[in-house]
Amino acid sequence: xxxxxxxxxxxxxxxxxxxxxxxxxxxxxxxxxxxxxxxxxxxxxxxxxxxxxxxxxxxxxxxxxxxxxxxxxxxxxxxxxxxxxxxxxxxxxxxxxxxxxxxxxxxxxxxxxxxxxxxxxxxxxxxxxxxxxxxxxxxxxxxxxxxxxxxxxxxxxxxxxxxxxxxxxxxxxxxxxxxxxxxxxxxxxxxxxxxxxxxxxxxxxxxxxxxxxxxxxxxxxxxxxxxxxxxxxxxxxxxxxxxxxxxxxxxxxxxxxxxxxxxxxxxxxxxxxxxxxxxxxxxxxxxxxxxxxxxxxxxxxxxxxxxxxxxxxxxxxxxxxxxxxxxxxxxxxxxxxxxxxxxxxxxxxxxxxxxxxxxxxxxxxxxxxxxxxxxxxxxxxxxxxxxxxxxxxxxxxxxxxxxxxxxxxxxxxxxxxxx
Numbered sequence: 001x002x003x004x005x006x007x008x009x010x011x012x013x014x015x016x017x018x019x020x021x022x023x024x025x026x027x028x029x030x031x032x033x034x035x036x037x038x039x040x041x042x043x044x045x046x047x048x049x050x051x052x053x054x055x056x057x058x059x060x061x062x063x064x065x066x067x068x069x070x071x072x073x074x075x076x077x078x079x080x081x082x083x084x085x086x087x088x089x090x091x092x093x094x095x096x097x098x099x100x101x102x103x104x105x106x107x108x109x110x111x112x113x114x115x116x117x118x119x120x121x122x123x124x125x126x127x128x129x130x131x132x133x134x135x136x137x138x139x140x141x142x143x144x145x146x147x148x149x150x151x152x153x154x155x156x157x158x159x160x161x162x163x164x165x166x167x168x169x170x171x172x173x174x175x176x177x178x179x180x181x182x183x184x185x186x187x188x189x190x191x192x193x194x195x196x197x198x199x200x201x202x203x204x205x206x207x208x209x210x211x212x213x214x215x216x217x218x219x220x221x222x223x224x225x226x227x228x229x230x231x232x233x234x235x236x237x238x239x240x241x242x243x244x245x246x247x248x249x250x251x252x253x254x255x256x257x258x259x260x261x262x263x264x265x266x267x268x269x270x271x272x273x274x275x276x277x278x279x280x281x282x283x284x285x286x287x288x289x290x291x292x293x294x295x296x297x298x299x300x301x302x303x304x305x306x307x308x309x310x311x312x313x314x315x316x317x318x319x320x321x322x323x324x325x326x327x328x329x330x331x332x333x334x335x336x337x338x339x340x341x342x343x344x345x346x347x348x349x350x351x352x353x354x355x356x357x358x359x360x361x362x363x364x365x366x367x368x369x370x371x372x373x374x375x376x377x378x379x380x381x382x383x384x385x386x387x388x389x390x391x392x393x394x395x396x397x398x399x400x401x402x403x404x405x406x407x408x409x410x411x412x413x414x415x416x417x418x419x
Contacts, residue, residue: 098131099130099131099148099150100150100154102154102157103130103150103151103152103153103154103157104148104149104150104151104157105123105148105149105150105151105157106146106147106148107119107123107146107147107148107149108145108146109145109146110134110143110145110146110147111145112142112143112145114134114143116132116134117394117395119132119134119147119149120132121388121390121393123149125267125269125270125273125413126151126156126157126159126269127151127152127153127155127156127157127159128151128152128153128156129149129150129151129152130150130151130152131149131150132147132148132149132150133147133148133149133150134147135147135148159269159272190230193225193230196221196225197225197232200218200221200222203218264414264415265414266414267414270412270413270414273412273413274412274414274415276412277410277411277412289343290342290343290344291342291378291381291382291383292342292343292382292383292384292385292409293340293341293342293347293369293372293373293376293378293382293383293384293385294340294341294342294385295338295339295340295347295369295384295385295386296338296339296386296387297336297337297338297352297356297389298336298337298339299334299335299336300334300335300336300337301333301334302333302334302335309325311323335351335352336351336352336356337349337350337351337352338350338352338364338368340368340369340372342376342378342382344376344377344378345376347368347369347372347373347375347376348368348369348371348372348375350364350367350368352364356391357391358391358394358396358397359396361391361392361397362396362397362400365400369384370404381407382407383407383408383409384401384406384407384408384409385408385409385411386408386411387411387415388411388413
């Protein structure tokens with residue numbers, strides 16, 4: 001087949017020229033003749049350096065020793081800097097040390113995204129705040145996670161410190177579970193669990209009736225013991241009593257299921273603020289309240305109701321039109337309105353388009369509040385009221401109200417709406 005290939009392809013298969021033979025220039029190392037035989041190093045010892053003249057051996061520093069030395073040097077440098085700064089520090093001439101220490105509250109573990117306005121809104125419910133100082137890193141400018149809050153009165157600082165609610169970290173149930181997890185040995189853990197099971201069984205002896213909360217607590221404890229890998233030795237009657245319902249018992253005592261009333265969440269500080277507001281204005285004459293211009297926002301459902309409504313009906317009249325609430329798909333829509341009124345009449349009503357922010361709220365006040373005051377002939381000395389919505393208490397809004405020389409009624413947090 002190769003004879004049919006063209007010459008250029010046949011040249012690829014042609015053998016190369018043979019390698020030319022060259023004569024050896026000199027003998028190989030193992031072929032050379034040595035005049036002197038091989039020997040040891042003993043004849044050459046006299047040429048070595050005298051050990052007495054050799055320098056002392058040097059020991060190199062290991063990696064661990066180098067790290068320890070650097071750490072020790074860093075600590076010494078830091079101690080020197082601290083001692084120098086302590087000698088130069090004068091607390092009486094520190095420009096950052098301002099205010100009264102007895103009125104200042106130290107707040108730790110603050111979120112890095114928390115601003116001064118958020119802290120003021122959270123802590124101002126206990127009393128007027130004079131100054132808030134958030135500590136920042138001098139190099140990066142980022143917050144350090146703690147702040148100092150100075151109240152105008154020392155009693156407000158003590159009120160916040162003693163009455164602020166704390167998370168329930170010390171509940172007995174959580175304490176018992178943590179003790180089980182932190183058992184020193186397996187025997188101690190089993191002893192603790194057997195003691196707890198005996199305590200649970202003792203609760204069902206006699207004619208004792210446990211409430212729903214106690215039953216749920218004991219069920220959670222049994223599940224926790226089971227998850228730890230232990231067998232649960234629990235009687236049949238105790239289990240029946242543990243899982244039985246309390247509905248019949250509640251009905252026998254005259255209790256029935258009702259819709260819970262919706263009220264604002266009130267902390268002890270909110271209750272004191274509302275009580276203080278009531279005591280401060282308890283003796284105000286009726287003429288003072290006639291000078292107040294009340295305002296609020298409200299949402300009105302165009303079709304249907306979001307709240308639950310109860311009706312009195314018979315068993316078969318469930319779909320009677322007078323016992324039903326008409327609904328439409330995807331809701332019927334709603335509108336948000338802003339309005340104001342006083343003892344002399346109602347002011348303007350403004351429909352809010354889109355989402356209201358601080359700039360829109362100030363525009364509403366400029367276009368509706370001031371014309372309403374002039375239309376109702378409120379005269380001089382009238383007072384403006386609005387709630388503690390963040391848009392109402394924003395710094396720009398307060399500056400706008402101050403620029404217009406408007407007196408604002410101090411309104412307690414978590415107070416009922418006017419709508």
